[in-house]
Amino acid sequence: MPKVVALPRSFSRSEEAKEMLLQAGFEVIWNTEGRPLKEAELIEVIKGADALITGIDEVTAKVLEAGAPTLKVVAKYGVGYDNIDVEAANRLGIPVTITPGAPTRSVAELALTLMLSVSRHIPQMNVGVRDGGWNRITGTELGDKVLGVVGLGAIGAEVVKRAVAFDMKVIAYDAFVRQDMIDKYGVQYVTLEELYAQSDYITLHAPALPETVGMINKESLAQMKKSAILINTARGDLVVEQDLYEALSSGQIAGAGLDTFVQEPPATLDIVGLPNVVTSPHVGSNTVEAGYRMAKMAAEEAIRAVNGEAPKFPVKVPVNK
Missing domain, CATH: 3.40.50.720 (NAD(P)-binding Rossmann-like Domain)
Incomplete structure (x- = not known):
């Protein structure tokens, strides 16, 4: 048998x-x-x-x-x-x-969930109400914002479909250009440097390869808007976590939604303890x-x-x- x-x-x-x-x-x-x-x-x-x-x-x-x-x-x-x-x-x-x-649809939905959670400060307000408070934090809308998608494969494409429904403008970086995404959703392909500079939200959907590991680092973070929000539902290795921690702590970027980490559970709780970070324990496909x-x-x-x-x-x- x-x-x-x-x-x-x-x-x-x-x-x-x-x-x-x-x-x-x-x-x-x-x-x-x-x-x-x-x-x-x-x-x-x-x-x-x-x-x-x-x-x-x-x-x-x-x-x-x-x-x-x-x-x-x-x-x-x-x-x-x-x-x-x-x-x-x-x-x-x-x-x-x-x-x-x-898991394509599930991961895409989580990416949008993290965008909304960071933008509307849902975790902080949830805790506040549970503790008997009523501190209303002003958030931001997704509509009319620029979403930069790094890696426009199956999951990235599902994110685009949902983002367009929120009236977001989508730009993308990928080694392969998908004409269907251009024709149907108006996706504009740009260089990685242009994506970092133009995006209000950046969502990562690239595999962990030698050329992508550590792509979110001190240099790339410095190119982003101070209002930018980074979403990672792909692989923790794409991000240099100490560099991201420093960027979030200093106001170099506005926030992050993280489902994946270099070490899981995270080696330190520094980054997950920041008030402008929303995390989940690698549950994109869960x-x-x-x-x-x-x-x-x-x-x-x-x-x-x-x-x-x-x-x-x-x-x-x-x-x-």
């Missing part, structure tokens, strides 16, 4: 995905720790498994090597795969798959609907691999020059 190790807690809430695995004849090993597994824990669990369905667990080279004799696929429950050693998986002949499109979509797609990839079929959504490994 093929064995699949299913680690994400929310995966187990999808009855459809669970039934798919059982109908395929899988023995399912669930994560009973209630948290992502560390390398040493996963090395023990992975032995003898045919498939691994993982969230943000530490899928290192050592883990993959421990599973290599039998492991046929690592199916990521999500789209970001920074926690998986893809190069080691490729070397061992183990495909890594993702669930593109499944909705019931997105969870069901990701679970179904990950289960399908596991079943394909065990049946000897090619994956539908494999991670493409860069070719070393």
Whole structure:
């Protein structure tokens, strides 16, 4: 009987995905720790498994090597795969798959939620009312503001659709120009420097690559408006957190909405304690609907691999020059 190790807690809430695995004849090993597994824990669990369905667990080279004799696929429950050693998986002949499109709407909605929360000071006023106060803080509207989208892929495009409904003007930076976004939503493509200088809101939807890691730093923050608000629902590594802390503390920019951090939970609470920052614990894809979509797609990839079929959504490994 093929064995699949299913680690994400929310995966187990999808009855459809669970039934798919059982109908395929899988023995399912669930994560009973209630948290992502560390390398040493996963090395023990992975032995003898045919498939691994993982969230943000530490899928290192050592883990993959421990599973290599039998492991046929690592199916990521999500789209970001920074926690998986893809190069080691490729070397061992183990495909890594993702669930593109499944969390797109949820992440886009959170980005808009953070924009509104920072702009209207919702967390501060919520606490004030709960404490018996009635301190009304004056906020700002999204309408007629310039939204700069860094990375106009699937999630960025969903953000644009919603932003336009708020009467925002959208500018974007991406290596690939999407004519459909220009024609339908009036998106204007600009250089990164122009985006920093012109935007009232900047929302990050880029992957963590060598050229994007640390892109929000002292230099880029200095180019932004003092009224600018930064939103990050992508990857914490895109931001140099100390530089952002200093910019927010000094009034270099007006605020930030952060769902991701370099270290999670954050290494220090300095930035999350600032009054002009709204945070959430990396929950962009954490909705019931997105969870069901990701679970179904990950289960399908596991079943394909065990049946000897090619994956539908494999991670493409860069070719070393």
